[in-house]
Amino acid sequence: MARRLMLALFSALFVLYVAGPVLWLLSSSLQMESEITAVPPNWLPPHPGMHNFVAIFSAGDSAAYTNRGIAGFLPSGAANLLPSLYNSLQVGLWVAALNLLVSLTAAYAIAVIDFKGRRATLYTVLATRVIPDIALVVPLFLVIRNLGLINSIGALVVTYLAVTVPFTIFILISYFEGIPRDLYRASRIDGCGHWGALRHVYLPLSLPALVAALMFAFLTSWNEFLFALVLTQSAAAQTLPIIIAGFVMDFTTSFSFVNAAGVIAILPPVLLAVIFQRYIVSGLTAGAVKG
Amino acid sequence: MAAITLQGVTKRYGSVTAVQALDLAIHEGEFMVLLGPSGCGKTTTLNMIAGLEEISDGTLLFDANDVTRLPPHQREVAMVFQSYALYPNKTVAENIAFPLKLRRVPKAEIERAVAGVAEQLELTPLLQRRPNQLSGGQRQRVALGRAIVRNPSVFLMDEPLSNLDATLRLSMRSLIKRLHHRLKATFVYVTHDQAEALTLADRIAVMQGGVVQQLDTPEGIYERPANTFVASFLGSPQINLLREGLPRPSWVAEGREVIIGLRPEDVARPAAGLVTLGGRVELVSPLGSETQLEVALGSASVTLRVPKDWRVNEGETLEFGIDPARLHVFDATTERRIAP
Numbered sequence: 001m002a003r004r005l006m007l008a009l010f011s012a013l014f015v016l017y018v019a020g021p022v023l024w025l026l027s028s029s030l031q032m033e034s035e036i037t038a039v040p041p042n043w044l045p046p047h048p049g050m051h052n053f054v055a056i057f058s059a060g061d062s063a064a065y066t067n068r069g070i071a072g073f074l075p076s077g078a079a080n081l082l083p084s085l086y087n088s089l090q091v092g093l094w095v096a097a098l099n100l101l102v103s104l105t106a107a108y109a110i111a112v113i114d115f116k117g118r119r120a121t122l123y124t125v126l127a128t129r130v131i132p133d134i135a136l137v138v139p140l141f142l143v144i145r146n147l148g149l150i151n152s153i154g155a156l157v158v159t160y161l162a163v164t165v166p167f168t169i170f171i172l173i174s175y176f177e178g179i180p181r182d183l184y185r186a187s188r189i190d191g192c193g194h195w196g197a198l199r200h201v202y203l204p205l206s207l208p209a210l211v212a213a214l215m216f217a218f219l220t221s222w223n224e225f226l227f228a229l230v231l232t233q234s235a236a237a238q239t240l241p242i243i244i245a246g247f248v249m250d251f252t253t254s255f256s257f258v259n260a261a262g263v264i265a266i267l268p269p270v271l272l273a274v275i276f277q278r279y280i281v282s283g284l285t286a287g288a289v290k291g
Numbered sequence: 292m293a294a295i296t297l298q299g300v301t302k303r304y305g306s307v308t309a310v311q312a313l314d315l316a317i318h319e320g321e322f323m324v325l326l327g328p329s330g331c332g333k334t335t336t337l338n339m340i341a342g343l344e345e346i347s348d349g350t351l352l353f354d355a356n357d358v359t360r361l362p363p364h365q366r367e368v369a370m371v372f373q374s375y376a377l378y379p380n381k382t383v384a385e386n387i388a389f390p391l392k393l394r395r396v397p398k399a400e401i402e403r404a405v406a407g408v409a410e411q412l413e414l415t416p417l418l419q420r421r422p423n424q425l426s427g428g429q430r431q432r433v434a435l436g437r438a439i440v441r442n443p444s445v446f447l448m449d450e451p452l453s454n455l456d457a458t459l460r461l462s463m464r465s466l467i468k469r470l471h472h473r474l475k476a477t478f479v480y481v482t483h484d485q486a487e488a489l490t491l492a493d494r495i496a497v498m499q500g501g502v503v504q505q506l507d508t509p510e511g512i513y514e515r516p517a518n519t520f521v522a523s524f525l526g527s528p529q530i531n532l533l534r535e536g537l538p539r540p541s542w543v544a545e546g547r548e549v550i551i552g553l554r555p556e557d558v559a560r561p562a563a564g565l566v567t568l569g570g571r572v573e574l575v576s577p578l579g580s581e582t583q584l585e586v587a588l589g590s591a592s593v594t595l596r597v598p599k600d601w602r603v604n605e606g607e608t609l610e611f612g613i614d615p616a617r618l619h620v621f622d623a624t625t626e627r628r629i630a631p
């Protein structure tokens with residue numbers, strides 16, 4: 001009994017620890033600037049309102065911009081928020097889609113087709129991830145600049161793929177190897193070529209892993225800061241983390257506004273998680289336990 | 292395309308040679324059984340015929356066509372796996388229809404074919420189920436259905452019955468035999484169960500260590516085993532193989548070291564024309580219609596199967612007769628059969 005009580009207590013503490021900042025983000029995004037700086041703090045919004053969100057969505061519109069009471073506190077980069085959100089979404093979706101396409105075919109080849117040097121191929125792919133990003137960022141900058149891709153979404157997509165593809169290949173391979181080999185054999189006998197076996201056996205039976213790979217790629221590119229900072233220089237290609245980080249540089253920043261931006265930033269990943277939640281748990285543990 | 296010819300077919304996995312220079316001519320419409328202990332290369336051979344494993348060396352012909360490098364989906368063979376290998380995300384009907392669907396057979400025709408196969412294999416009430424809602428025997432019938440729906444001229448089966456319980460195995464065995472009679476296709480059937488091999492096969496290829504030890508009809512293999520391995524692999528209980536204690540047939544050269552084999556059932560009451568032997572009965576195991584005995588013979592002991600009306604008791608001395616013509620003689624060094 002005492003044991004269960006302790007368990008419940010610590011679970012509650014842990015939930016508070018993890019969810020607390022998110023809840024504060026949510027609560028403060030609905031408050032006025034003066035309300036969030038109050039002491040003692042307003043845990044719940046005294047006069048909940050959408051004014052911060054309205055400010056975000058009208059920040060690009062200069063007329064509305066000057067008319068707002070809050071305008072004086074708006075960070076200087078506020079107008080870039082919506083474009084950067086769009087950039088982030090674009091980069092995230094491209095990375096998620098291309099990552100899956102590339103990794104799926106590569107993982108299939110390595111896990112299923114018995115070619116010379118398959119182990120070596122896998123280790124080479126994985127070895128690229130041993131080098132820390134910080135060591136790569138300058139050479140990468142030079143390469144991207146020479147390609148004339150600086151400050152483009154494409155530069156980010158390509159760079160993020162280099163990060164996500166090796167891991168995704170690794171996860172998919174261990175998932176594929178858990179799929180009985182006889183199913184592959186049966187499909188080949190029944191008339192499938194390699195594309196057919198991929199489509200009729202490996203795709204349908206690895207949905208959880210595929211969803212996990214999608215989420216992983218999207219979140220990685222959604223959160224990424226270092227490469228985005230170096231490879232993009234203007235609002236044309238900058239992503240959300242860069243713009244939001246820029247807000248806190250201003251002396252007179254409205255933190256309720258920044259927090260509203262934060263809420264918008266966590267929305268797409270949360271939405272993804274909700275849509276795919278029934279696949280996620282089994283997918284994330286896929287590499288760990290073969291079942 | 293229905294006759295299958297293997298010429299010097301070899302499979303190497305790195306330094307392991309799973310199948311060694313295999314020569315085998317399987318006739319059109321034949322029921323060929325590959326028989327051997329686990330790890331002897333049966334599955335590898337079957338997979339090479341199917342195109343699932345690359346052939347390291349040698350040539351594979353279907354009739355006169357060289358198919359050595361042909362991918363499996365262009366070989367038009369059907370296969371049944373030990374693990375059944377049903378697609379877990381498809382229903383029974385979809386599993387059976389799958390090979391036809393891939394061949395773009397018109398929908399109406401697929402439905403007709405699936406219904407026909409389901410009828411034959413008593414699967415009609417199960418068509419909408421998924422494999423995880425089926426028993427082992429039902430799954431095996433679905434796997435058979437998926438193979439026969441294409442009307443292939445070559446059937447490959449890899450220990451299809453070894454995951455079934457004994458009763459089910461017997462009924463599936465006769466189902467497969469009837470299937471062969473009706474389809475008149477070439478069957479290559481892999482098993483480690485000698486009883487299965489003896490009942491099903493037109494010819495048996497007994498394998499060990501990646502090499503065919505003997506290729507013959509079931510009767511030929513049982514009556515004239517080519518070496519001591521084949522002799523002891525077929526027959527239950529096992530053949531008695533003794534260096535001394537059993538009479539040497541008169542045609543065996545004086546001084547030649549041999550191993551003499553006696554099938555447990557090749558004994559009779561002492562009579563004229565038979566050699567009479569005797570020994571203490573050490574163990575009596577009644578098997579219903581027959582009785583299995585362990586009888587001491589000098590320093591060794593032999594297993595015998597005798598009619599139950601012999602009424603033998605443990606501890607007694609039993610006299611029995613052996614027909615020297617039914618003894619098997621093997622060279623003691625090469626362990627190969629020698630005949631007069």
Ligand SMILES: Nc1ncnc2c1ncn2[C@@H]1O[C@H](COP(=O)(O)OP(=O)(O)O)[C@@H](O)[C@H]1O
Pocket residue numbers: 304307308309327328329330331332333334335336
């Ligand atoms: N993929 C493989 N890699 C390495 N060795 C293998 C592989 N498949 C089979 N072998 C080896 O080849 C031999 C024959 O195997 P197999 O054909 O499966 O035997 P069987 O079906 O008669 O039990 C065994 O010694 C096995 O260990």
Ligand SMILES: [Mg+2]
Pocket residue numbers: 330333334335
């Ligand atoms: Mg096998």
